[in-house]
Amino acid sequence: MDLETRQLQQRLEQRQHLPEVLLVKPMTQSTNDDVREIAKTGVQHVLVCSHQQSAGRGQRQRAWVSPVGNIYLSALLNLNTVIDGRLSLEIALNILHIPSLKDLDLQIKWPNDLYSLQGKWGGILIEPISPTQVIVGVGINIESVADHVQDQATTSLVDLGLVNPSRIDLIAEVYVAIQNAGQWFDHQSSNLAARFEQHAAFKDQQVAFEHIGGISTGHFLGIANDGAVIIDTEQGSQAFYQGRLRLAEGAS
Numbered sequence: 001m002d003l004e005t006r007q008l009q010q011r012l013e014q015r016q017h018l019p020e021v022l023l024v025k026p027m028t029q030s031t032n033d034d035v036r037e038i039a040k041t042g043v044q045h046v047l048v049c050s051h052q053q054s055a056g057r058g059q060r061q062r063a064w065v066s067p068v069g070n071i072y073l074s075a076l077l078n079l080n081t082v083i084d085g086r087l088s089l090e091i092a093l094n095i096l097h098i099p100s101l102k103d104l105d106l107q108i109k110w111p112n113d114l115y116s117l118q119g120k121w122g123g124i125l126i127e128p129i130s131p132t133q134v135i136v137g138v139g140i141n142i143e144s145v146a147d148h149v150q151d152q153a154t155t156s157l158v159d160l161g162l163v164n165p166s167r168i169d170l171i172a173e174v175y176v177a178i179q180n181a182g183q184w185f186d187h188q189s190s191n192l193a194a195r196f197e198q199h200a201a202f203k204d205q206q207v208a209f210e211h212i213g214g215i216s217t218g219h220f221l222g223i224a225n226d227g228a229v230i231i232d233t234e235q236g237s238q239a240f241y242q243g244r245l246r247l248a249e250g251a252s
Contacts, residue, residue: 004168011172012047017179019045019075027052031074032127032137039076039129047175049073070156071122071140073171075178079132079186085227085241086189088112088124089196090181091136095122096199098173104160109201110229110245114140116160119153136178142167193225202247207231211243220245 001009005024012018020043028034028050038046050072079087092108095101109115114122122140129135141156142165157165184190197203200222207220209231218233228239 007168008049008171011168012175015172015176017172017176019047019175021046021048023048025050027054029054030137031072032125032135035074035076035135036127036129039133039135044076044078046076047073048075049171069143070145071138071142071167071170071174073174074135074137075175076129077134077136077178077182079134079182081186081188082131083126083128083134085111086192087134087181087185088126089192089223089227090184090189091124091126091138091178093195093199094177094181094184095124095138095174098170098177100162100165100170100173101157104157104162106160106199107201108196108199110196110223111227113201115201116155118155118160121155121157121160138174138178140170140174142170189225189227191225192227193223197222202245206248206250207245208248209240209243209245211240216240217248 002024005022008024009018009022021038023034025048030053031048031050034048035046053072088111089108092112092114095114096106096108105116107115109120112124113120114124122138125137127135141154143158144156145154202220203222205220206217209216209229216231216233216238218231221230221232221237223229224239228241229245231238231240
């Protein structure tokens with residue numbers, strides 16, 4: 001066992017969250033794919049992390065740029081409740097409250113972007129295996145990746161003020177946050193709208209919401225307790241469950 005794996009094992013043992021399978025890899029195609037293969041053996045608790053991915057992906061199969069030095073991890077999460085859109089919000093909220101990030105001004109961009117006023121610093125990808133078992137992939141920029149991303153504003157934890165970040169501590173804390181999020185979700189995501197509002201990117205701003213029926217624009221009011229986006233449009237208040245939220249042109 002290499003030093004990094006031993007250190008991570010110790011951190012997770014201290015938190016009483018050591019998974020049955022723990023892998024730290026220098027390179028992999030996709031940590032989500034690694035967890036999927038391990039889950040086929042019947043193992044219930046898995047954490048795979050890698051220094052680099054050659055085929056990382058985000059929502060809608062977009063490529064997730066994965067340079068060396070940042071966090072790419074996937075965990076197996078077992079639930080007692082059938083999965084719905086609230087889960088990614090719970091995971092994001094729990095990550096924002098990990099000890100290493102408590103002093104940073106961080107946001108969530110619905111439904112699964114780890115965000116800030118300076119741009120995106122991480123993302124969450126949930127891939128169901130069954131109605132109550134999912135693979136949770138998390139990518140976090142510790143160091144800047146601005147030179148690698150062209151289609152949106154990005155930032156990193158270092159750029160946002162995190163001093164002397166410990167990759168091992170962050171990985172351990174994120175894994176525990178994922179498990180805690182599962183408990184929140186199993187308890188019906190109590191008071192989700194109010195908890196999300198404290199960290200909501202674009203709250204009270206003019207936004208455009210891209211969905212299967214087109215693009216709706218209006219004032220972003222927040223979310224409902226079931227996770228739906230609520231937008232005050234010309235047609236009145238509307239709820240959306242699937243799509244992409246962004247600032248409207250000219251909004252700031």
